[in-house]
Amino acid sequence: MSQFFMNEKSELVNEAIEGALMTTPFHNLSRLDAGEGIRVVVRNDWDKRKVALISGGGSGHEPAHVGFVGKGMLTAAVCGDVFASPSVDAVLSAIINVTGEAGCLLIVKNYTGDRLNFGLAAEKARALGYKVELAIVKDDIALPDNPQPRGLAGTVLIHKLAGYYAEQGASLEEVTQRAQQAIADTASIGLAFATCHIPGEPQDNRVAEGESELGMGIHGEPGVTTLKTQNSREIVQIMAEKLAEKVPEDKQALLLINNLGGFSMLELSVLAREALRSPLAKQLSHLIGPATLVSSLDMKGFSLTTLLLDEERLRALQAPVEASGWQTVEQLVAPSTIKGEEIKRPPQAQPSANAAVQRVVDKVCQTLVDLESELNKLDAKVGDGDTGSTFAAGARKILQGSQQQALPFNEPARLLTLVGEQLAVVMGGSSGVLMSIMFTAAGQQLEQGKPLPQALMAGLDRMKHYGGARIGDRTLVDALEPALQALVEGKGLNEAAAAAHQGAESTASMSAARAGRSSYLNQDSLNGVKDPGAYAVERVFAALK
Numbered sequence: 001m002s003q004f005f006m007n008e009k010s011e012l013v014n015e016a017i018e019g020a021l022m023t024t025p026f027h028n029l030s031r032l033d034a035g036e037g038i039r040v041v042v043r044n045d046w047d048k049r050k051v052a053l054i055s056g057g058g059s060g061h062e063p064a065h066v067g068f069v070g071k072g073m074l075t076a077a078v079c080g081d082v083f084a085s086p087s088v089d090a091v092l093s094a095i096i097n098v099t100g101e102a103g104c105l106l107i108v109k110n111y112t113g114d115r116l117n118f119g120l121a122a123e124k125a126r127a128l129g130y131k132v133e134l135a136i137v138k139d140d141i142a143l144p145d146n147p148q149p150r151g152l153a154g155t156v157l158i159h160k161l162a163g164y165y166a167e168q169g170a171s172l173e174e175v176t177q178r179a180q181q182a183i184a185d186t187a188s189i190g191l192a193f194a195t196c197h198i199p200g201e202p203q204d205n206r207v208a209e210g211e212s213e214l215g216m217g218i219h220g221e222p223g224v225t226t227l228k229t230q231n232s233r234e235i236v237q238i239m240a241e242k243l244a245e246k247v248p249e250d251k252q253a254l255l256l257i258n259n260l261g262g263f264s265m266l267e268l269s270v271l272a273r274e275a276l277r278s279p280l281a282k283q284l285s286h287l288i289g290p291a292t293l294v295s296s297l298d299m300k301g302f303s304l305t306t307l308l309l310d311e312e313r314l315r316a317l318q319a320p321v322e323a324s325g326w327q328t329v330e331q332l333v334a335p336s337t338i339k340g341e342e343i344k345r346p347p348q349a350q351p352s353a354n355a356a357v358q359r360v361v362d363k364v365c366q367t368l369v370d371l372e373s374e375l376n377k378l379d380a381k382v383g384d385g386d387t388g389s390t391f392a393a394g395a396r397k398i399l400q401g402s403q404q405q406a407l408p409f410n411e412p413a414r415l416l417t418l419v420g421e422q423l424a425v426v427m428g429g430s431s432g433v434l435m436s437i438m439f440t441a442a443g444q445q446l447e448q449g450k451p452l453p454q455a456l457m458a459g460l461d462r463m464k465h466y467g468g469a470r471i472g473d474r475t476l477v478d479a480l481e482p483a484l485q486a487l488v489e490g491k492g493l494n495e496a497a498a499a500a501h502q503g504a505e506s507t508a509s510m511s512a513a514r515a516g517r518s519s520y521l522n523q524d525s526l527n528g529v530k531d532p533g534a535y536a537v538e539r540v541f542a543a544l545k
Helices: 009-023 088-098 112-127 154-167 172-184 232-244 265-275 279-283 311-318 355-370 372-382 387-403 412-426 429-447 452-467 477-488 493-507 532-544
Strands: 029-031 040-043 052-059 076-082 104-109 132-137 186-194 212-214 225-227 252-259 284-291 300-309
Touching (some): 009 040, 009 052, 009 076, 040 088, 052 088, 052 154, 076 088, 104 154, 132 172, 154 172, 154 186, 154 252, 172 186, 212 232, 232 265, 232 279, 265 300, 355 372, 355 412, 372 387, 387 412, 387 429, 387 532, 412 452, 429 452, 477 532, 493 532
Parallel strands (some): 052 076
Antiparallel strands (some): 186 300, 212 225
């Protein structure tokens, strides 16, 4: 089964490039028409009097590299197939089409295919009379003994710094020198819980569940070690310690937090919090991200990058650009809290006696407690089988207060408000909140002098307002509203009970539910089965007759 969103694999990169061109906010990109198989995206506002900057490599690392083409950054990006270097001809086409007398700098990540293809293209361009230099980014510190450190997310920082100096009109020699100095001052380390899904290929699941791989490459290459943890604090501590070794004590650094593609924003916020509370944080002054800058398709992982800062380098990084993939550089500021006003709760209601009211409350609660098993069985046919337990939990709480003589039975308004507060706590889920809304609103109406039936009807209206259910939606409203309406009209409990019974009966013949979990079931599952909430209302009013 495919785990990749695409039409035809053979057209995946071409269609992705077209989509990027259609959606760029600056309308400053075009595809270079230089022959079949040449995938080059260029600035359409380019001035050849300035040093051209070209980067590229395999696709699958978006927004790199197309997302960084634009004023203040790259002049062109050369795109290969997924995780495959572009051809020599593609790179050479880019060079000869964007390079003027000022020359061209190629910025590539340190992978064999990119070094060879970009390098050979540079040699061919020089033979044609073009001034071309090559800067190879090798910021990966996960494999300390590797003679060829890989290029990771730090590459984007080199794009930005070189782009700044090129935009200022600096010479090729200066732009190259600035890029090389920045490469030497950049360090990155990555980690992943799992490799990515490559179009048309099965996923490599070499990382065991609950583990993570430190130093996994952006093409899924094996890392330096497997960690027996996925704990955010432990992982970031290990990575931050390695990065801290690359930042001299007398220097300040920028931190780039890069999503490799599969981390959610929730996880990235946790990641940022851990990184900015690690020992590395004392040497950090600015931040980029968390954001996706150099991805690895949908890899469940991230990388951290540090770049040593001085005032000039910071100014270059903060200069505005017209490239959709770039993220702004922000100064680190400690989070603050604002003292808020605490909720003022009304004084706790004092217990008071009223035997008649207490008998009604006890009867209602005991009825719901006794119905627990029956309601659960009924709900199992049309829901998740817990209506009885939910109603009984609330009823037991109120019954316990009654038995302990802890309720304000002689103050109906406060009694309803207290019941509302307690139901929200003990019933749980949406049922508890809805019932709490009803009783709380009814208590407010009683406090304002409304008769009990009208107060309860007003509470039901508020419950309907927030819950969304109406008569005919196959909920307890179908039984409760007609019962309360009978009381509002001055009828007795017998008429109210009859109305509740009729309303509950009607739910058994409703072909569809439009609220609650029953709304996910088909007609065959609902036929002949009363709504559990409506049935509970029916039985309560029957007990009160």
